Amino acid sequence: MDPVTTFALIGLVGIGSQWLAWRFQLPAIVLMLAAGLVVGPATGLLVPQATFGELFKPIIAVAVAVILFEGGLTLNFKSLKDAGPSVTRLVVIGAPLGWLMSTLAIRYGAGLSWESSIVFGGIMIVTGPTVITPLLRQARLQSRPARILKWEAIVNDPIGALAAVLAFEVFLALYGSLTLAGAIWHLVQGITLATVLGFAGGWVIAWAFRRGKVPEYMKVSVLFGAVLLIYAASDYVLHESGLLAVTLMGIYLANTHLPSLDEIRRFKEHATIILVSGVFVLLAASLTMADLQTLSLRTVLFVLVVVLIARPVTVLVSLIGTGLPWQEKAMIAWIGPRGVVLVAVSGLFGTQLVDLGVADGAQLTALAFALVAGTVVLHGFSMAPLARFLGLTAASKPGLLIVGGSRWSLNLAKALEKAEIPVLVVDRNWFRLRAVREAGIPTYHGEILSEAAEHSLDLAKYGAVLAATDNDGYNALVGTDFGPEFGRNNVFQIGRCEGAEGRQELPAQLGGRQFGPGTSYEDFARLVAEGWSFRTTRLSEEFGLEDYMAANPDAKIFGYVGEGGLRLVEGDNPPEVRPGIRIMALSKKREDRGQGAVA
Template sequence: MHDYELLALSAILLTGMGCQWIAWRLRLPAILFLLLCGIVAGPVLGWLRPDHLFGDLLFPFISLAVAVILFEGGLTLKFQEIRGIEKVIRNLITVGTAITWLITAVAVRWLLGFSWEIAFLFGAIMVVTGPTVIVPMLRTVRPKEHVAHILRWEGILIDPIGATLAVLVYQFIVSGAEQAEVLASLIVFGKILVIGFVLGGSVGYLLGSALRRHWVPQYLHNFTALALVCGVFALSNALEAESGLLSVTVMGILLGNMKDVHIDEILDFKESLSVLLISMLFIILAARMDMAAFVGLGWSSVAVFAVIQFLSRPLTAQISAIGSKLTMAERHLLSWIAPRGIVAAAISALFAIRLEEAGYPEATHMVPLAFMVIIGTVLLQSLTAGPIAKWLQVAEPEPNGFLIVGADGLARAIAETLQKNGIRTIVADQSWENIKAANMQGVRTYWGNVVSVHAENHLDLSGVGGLLALSASNDLNALAARYYRLEFGPGNIYTIRNRQSANRIRQDKVAIQHGGEPLFEESLTRDELCRLLAAGAKMKTTPLTGDYSYEAYLRQNQNQRIPLFAIDPGKRAYPVTGGSTLSPRAGWKIIGLSRGTVPAPGVASAVRPWPDAVG
């Protein structure tokens, strides 16, 4: 009876998963593939009909999904991130909003012949960018810290601002622009602000206080946060239409900046949920698009997109950055990135329906025009922002490096060898003697507790994408592995075995539980590696060629050179672990520990030669 609904929902989820995976493999924003699949499944083939599938629940589902995404975005906004760039963000969401609104409205009026009312409404909708498109793009482009923070803050804050502006313009249109109704629109604006800040701030503070005092069991943290977000959004909209986005954004920002409130698990859950919702939303909204109306807009719609991309955004960014410390290169990149996303599509569809019922037939053109701008900005910026960032030299280096916990002789030897092979490393230790020795060897250092608030604020992790926990403390290693699990991902965290004993199995279980894979072969404990180094063993790098394979390396250097890392031609290092399935090929390098004349425990063997060893 419900076969179509079941198949359609399952297909949306599977397609979204597939698009995300393809985007990860190709290092392109997933939105490109999600939009393409939605268009093919919907207007092209007619397989997916969102209005039939969801019925009256379509727009409530879209609204709740956007609310969850904005709340998750608010959780990631930290006030310490914007020191020195506050004015730029303020200008972008105030002066920049006005500039984008007016330029877009005039362009739509002159190029497409829309009435001034519809033109100004569409201009208000187009001021939004949003985390649904900004955050995935930032993962791919990886701009420098200031630009990334500005774009993320703007994208999250501009959504409720754009939605509120669109509501005010809509109220102005349906009221007939009478003086009394203009005053009523200003009252609506005031109510949205009051409800958003009071309701969102109050619930955010109460939730933070409950988490801080452990009034909510840990297993209910995620469910409680999700339920409160949905409840705040619904109540806020019931009190005043379209105020819910502001409420959940304020709630997320306040909760994310409260002291002594641990939200890592909530943030992890919400990030996963956001990926799911973004995937579904783009497919569903793209499937609703009317291709005939889209094509019927003609080249004038392309001209509107060009005005937004090449006039409105550069002017907005350059004016907003006046008086800031941003370099010209950073300002140019800021002028290029401003993709439109889900909120623009959802709001345009919602107000198009309302205005068409109110006697404005041209309002139906807002939806295909909005998709024209969304597809244009996402496609152009996704494909070009990365190369432009590298050309302007404002892109962070590839996150191929390692943060190394500990800075003793073993950690310094590994860091120095990786660094010589082009792998970015930074060692962290609370021992000044160890840090001083690392500095003398030219290794980047951090002096302090790697899991402290100071480290969170001052430890520069640019170019770093993995963790090597090499300290003598099992507890510190496990804590660091758990602390940086969200930062680097569980698959990029490795912890060393500190001793070979009856407790080894328990130590390995702890490491895996906290996201760290046991490092190196099982027999290579930290004690054994330190013993070998103290006895004169050296780190050696050996290149692999067509004539000298990894298998030949292992055969020829058995018991003499222990492989620790494999480095591919792209300068990405892979630790050799007990369960490693690496298959290095020609062009790779192997970092191994050369025993030299140091015998293995209980073994007295001669040194065997190896070809082309690089010290």
């Protein structure tokens, strides 16, 4: 197969697996593994080493460099401080202890050499931020344990990479030098060079972006070029120091608080998804039947030791003295799925260890796949039942986050609570939240777009956002900001004041979807003042949607509540409903005429 067709196949298989995982609510990493094995060792359709030849290792290395740089961009030291003492202990105590426990598990469970065990044990610190977030949403875990698991994965992502890189640098120095002094000098050179280039590259980028030396539309391109330049320069001067350099560069930029860093990070996340998909499929397809045959009962023993001993001991020791209930400690100790970073880095370092003369380094890729598949399957299927058993399950239905406190948003929140839909009303004005607080509805006083809100709010329990302030521009900003996190289909805003500003109106592509028929803030306020209110009405075989509209001809339908929770609608087209669904609508106050069951 020619290289162009191979790239197309990799893209189709990788991105296709990601889409199927989203469509059927399955772990993407398991589907990518299965797809890579099918097109690789099972059918021989894709043989990466034969297609790319000597370029195979550099392709993997460059992709891993970008992935590790993106991981470094997530390590904000202020975020670590705000995440709480439990996360700090899981990083400060848990990372080195986890490295030790993982190394012992590989050495005595899988039977690998100390060299391979120490390098692989370092990257096993990472618990897979791209894997654990979907699992948390599916399991609907309570706020505190979910937040701890999420931030542990985010912060340990670059730390695990750094540990593996440093361990590999040690063995590279030892195997490449004849004397201990020479090995130490080589290691010092590597760490110093990578540190200088990484921080220098980050400083130059931050200076250029702040001083306006780079136009906005070129910032992502310049950043990509800088990552590749720093990686190549460091690697050229000292072999295999580039990964450490770009990781440190990402960490430096994450703590510079650049105004455009959020947009850059989002683009990098999208690029990383593409690279992760490609690397995962390439590495899975590069496995041979001989590699798969090396997986034995010792592999199963290795996975069980990691899941049942290494992870629980690491977490339970780290969390001593934190005051967390034993149920939360047990949940955190059990959940530790590994992700694509583990596979990508171990696949790269495995081949490098073989080049150094460590023969069993060739087994790292297969072991990484086994650990990823085992932990994702075990934790993915057990997380929700265990959360229910321990009493750590949050609200069973995804709720609505309402941005903007007002009389009519309070009316909407009451209707949702009556329908047993979790709701949170957010506003920067304490006075506007007074009536909501008095009604006993959960509130958050502060800026929803701030870092403080991001760190203190458990957004996983809400499935949709409604921007409902009296400022169209702010509503559009909220919708635009939350779009990538919640998905564009789940971010809504109330109707804009059409025609009020003429050509100065905000572009239609900014903001969220239209909430219902597009009623504006002023119209909502007027209708509620006239006695209109939000109500949910259950439909039945005898009383369907047509009957409801006949009885309430002026009603404005904004959503419906079904088994899956709340679903908001866009426009004035009636939703497709079935008996048992509860319509949520704004309607005039009427006397109960015995039609429909108001819930």
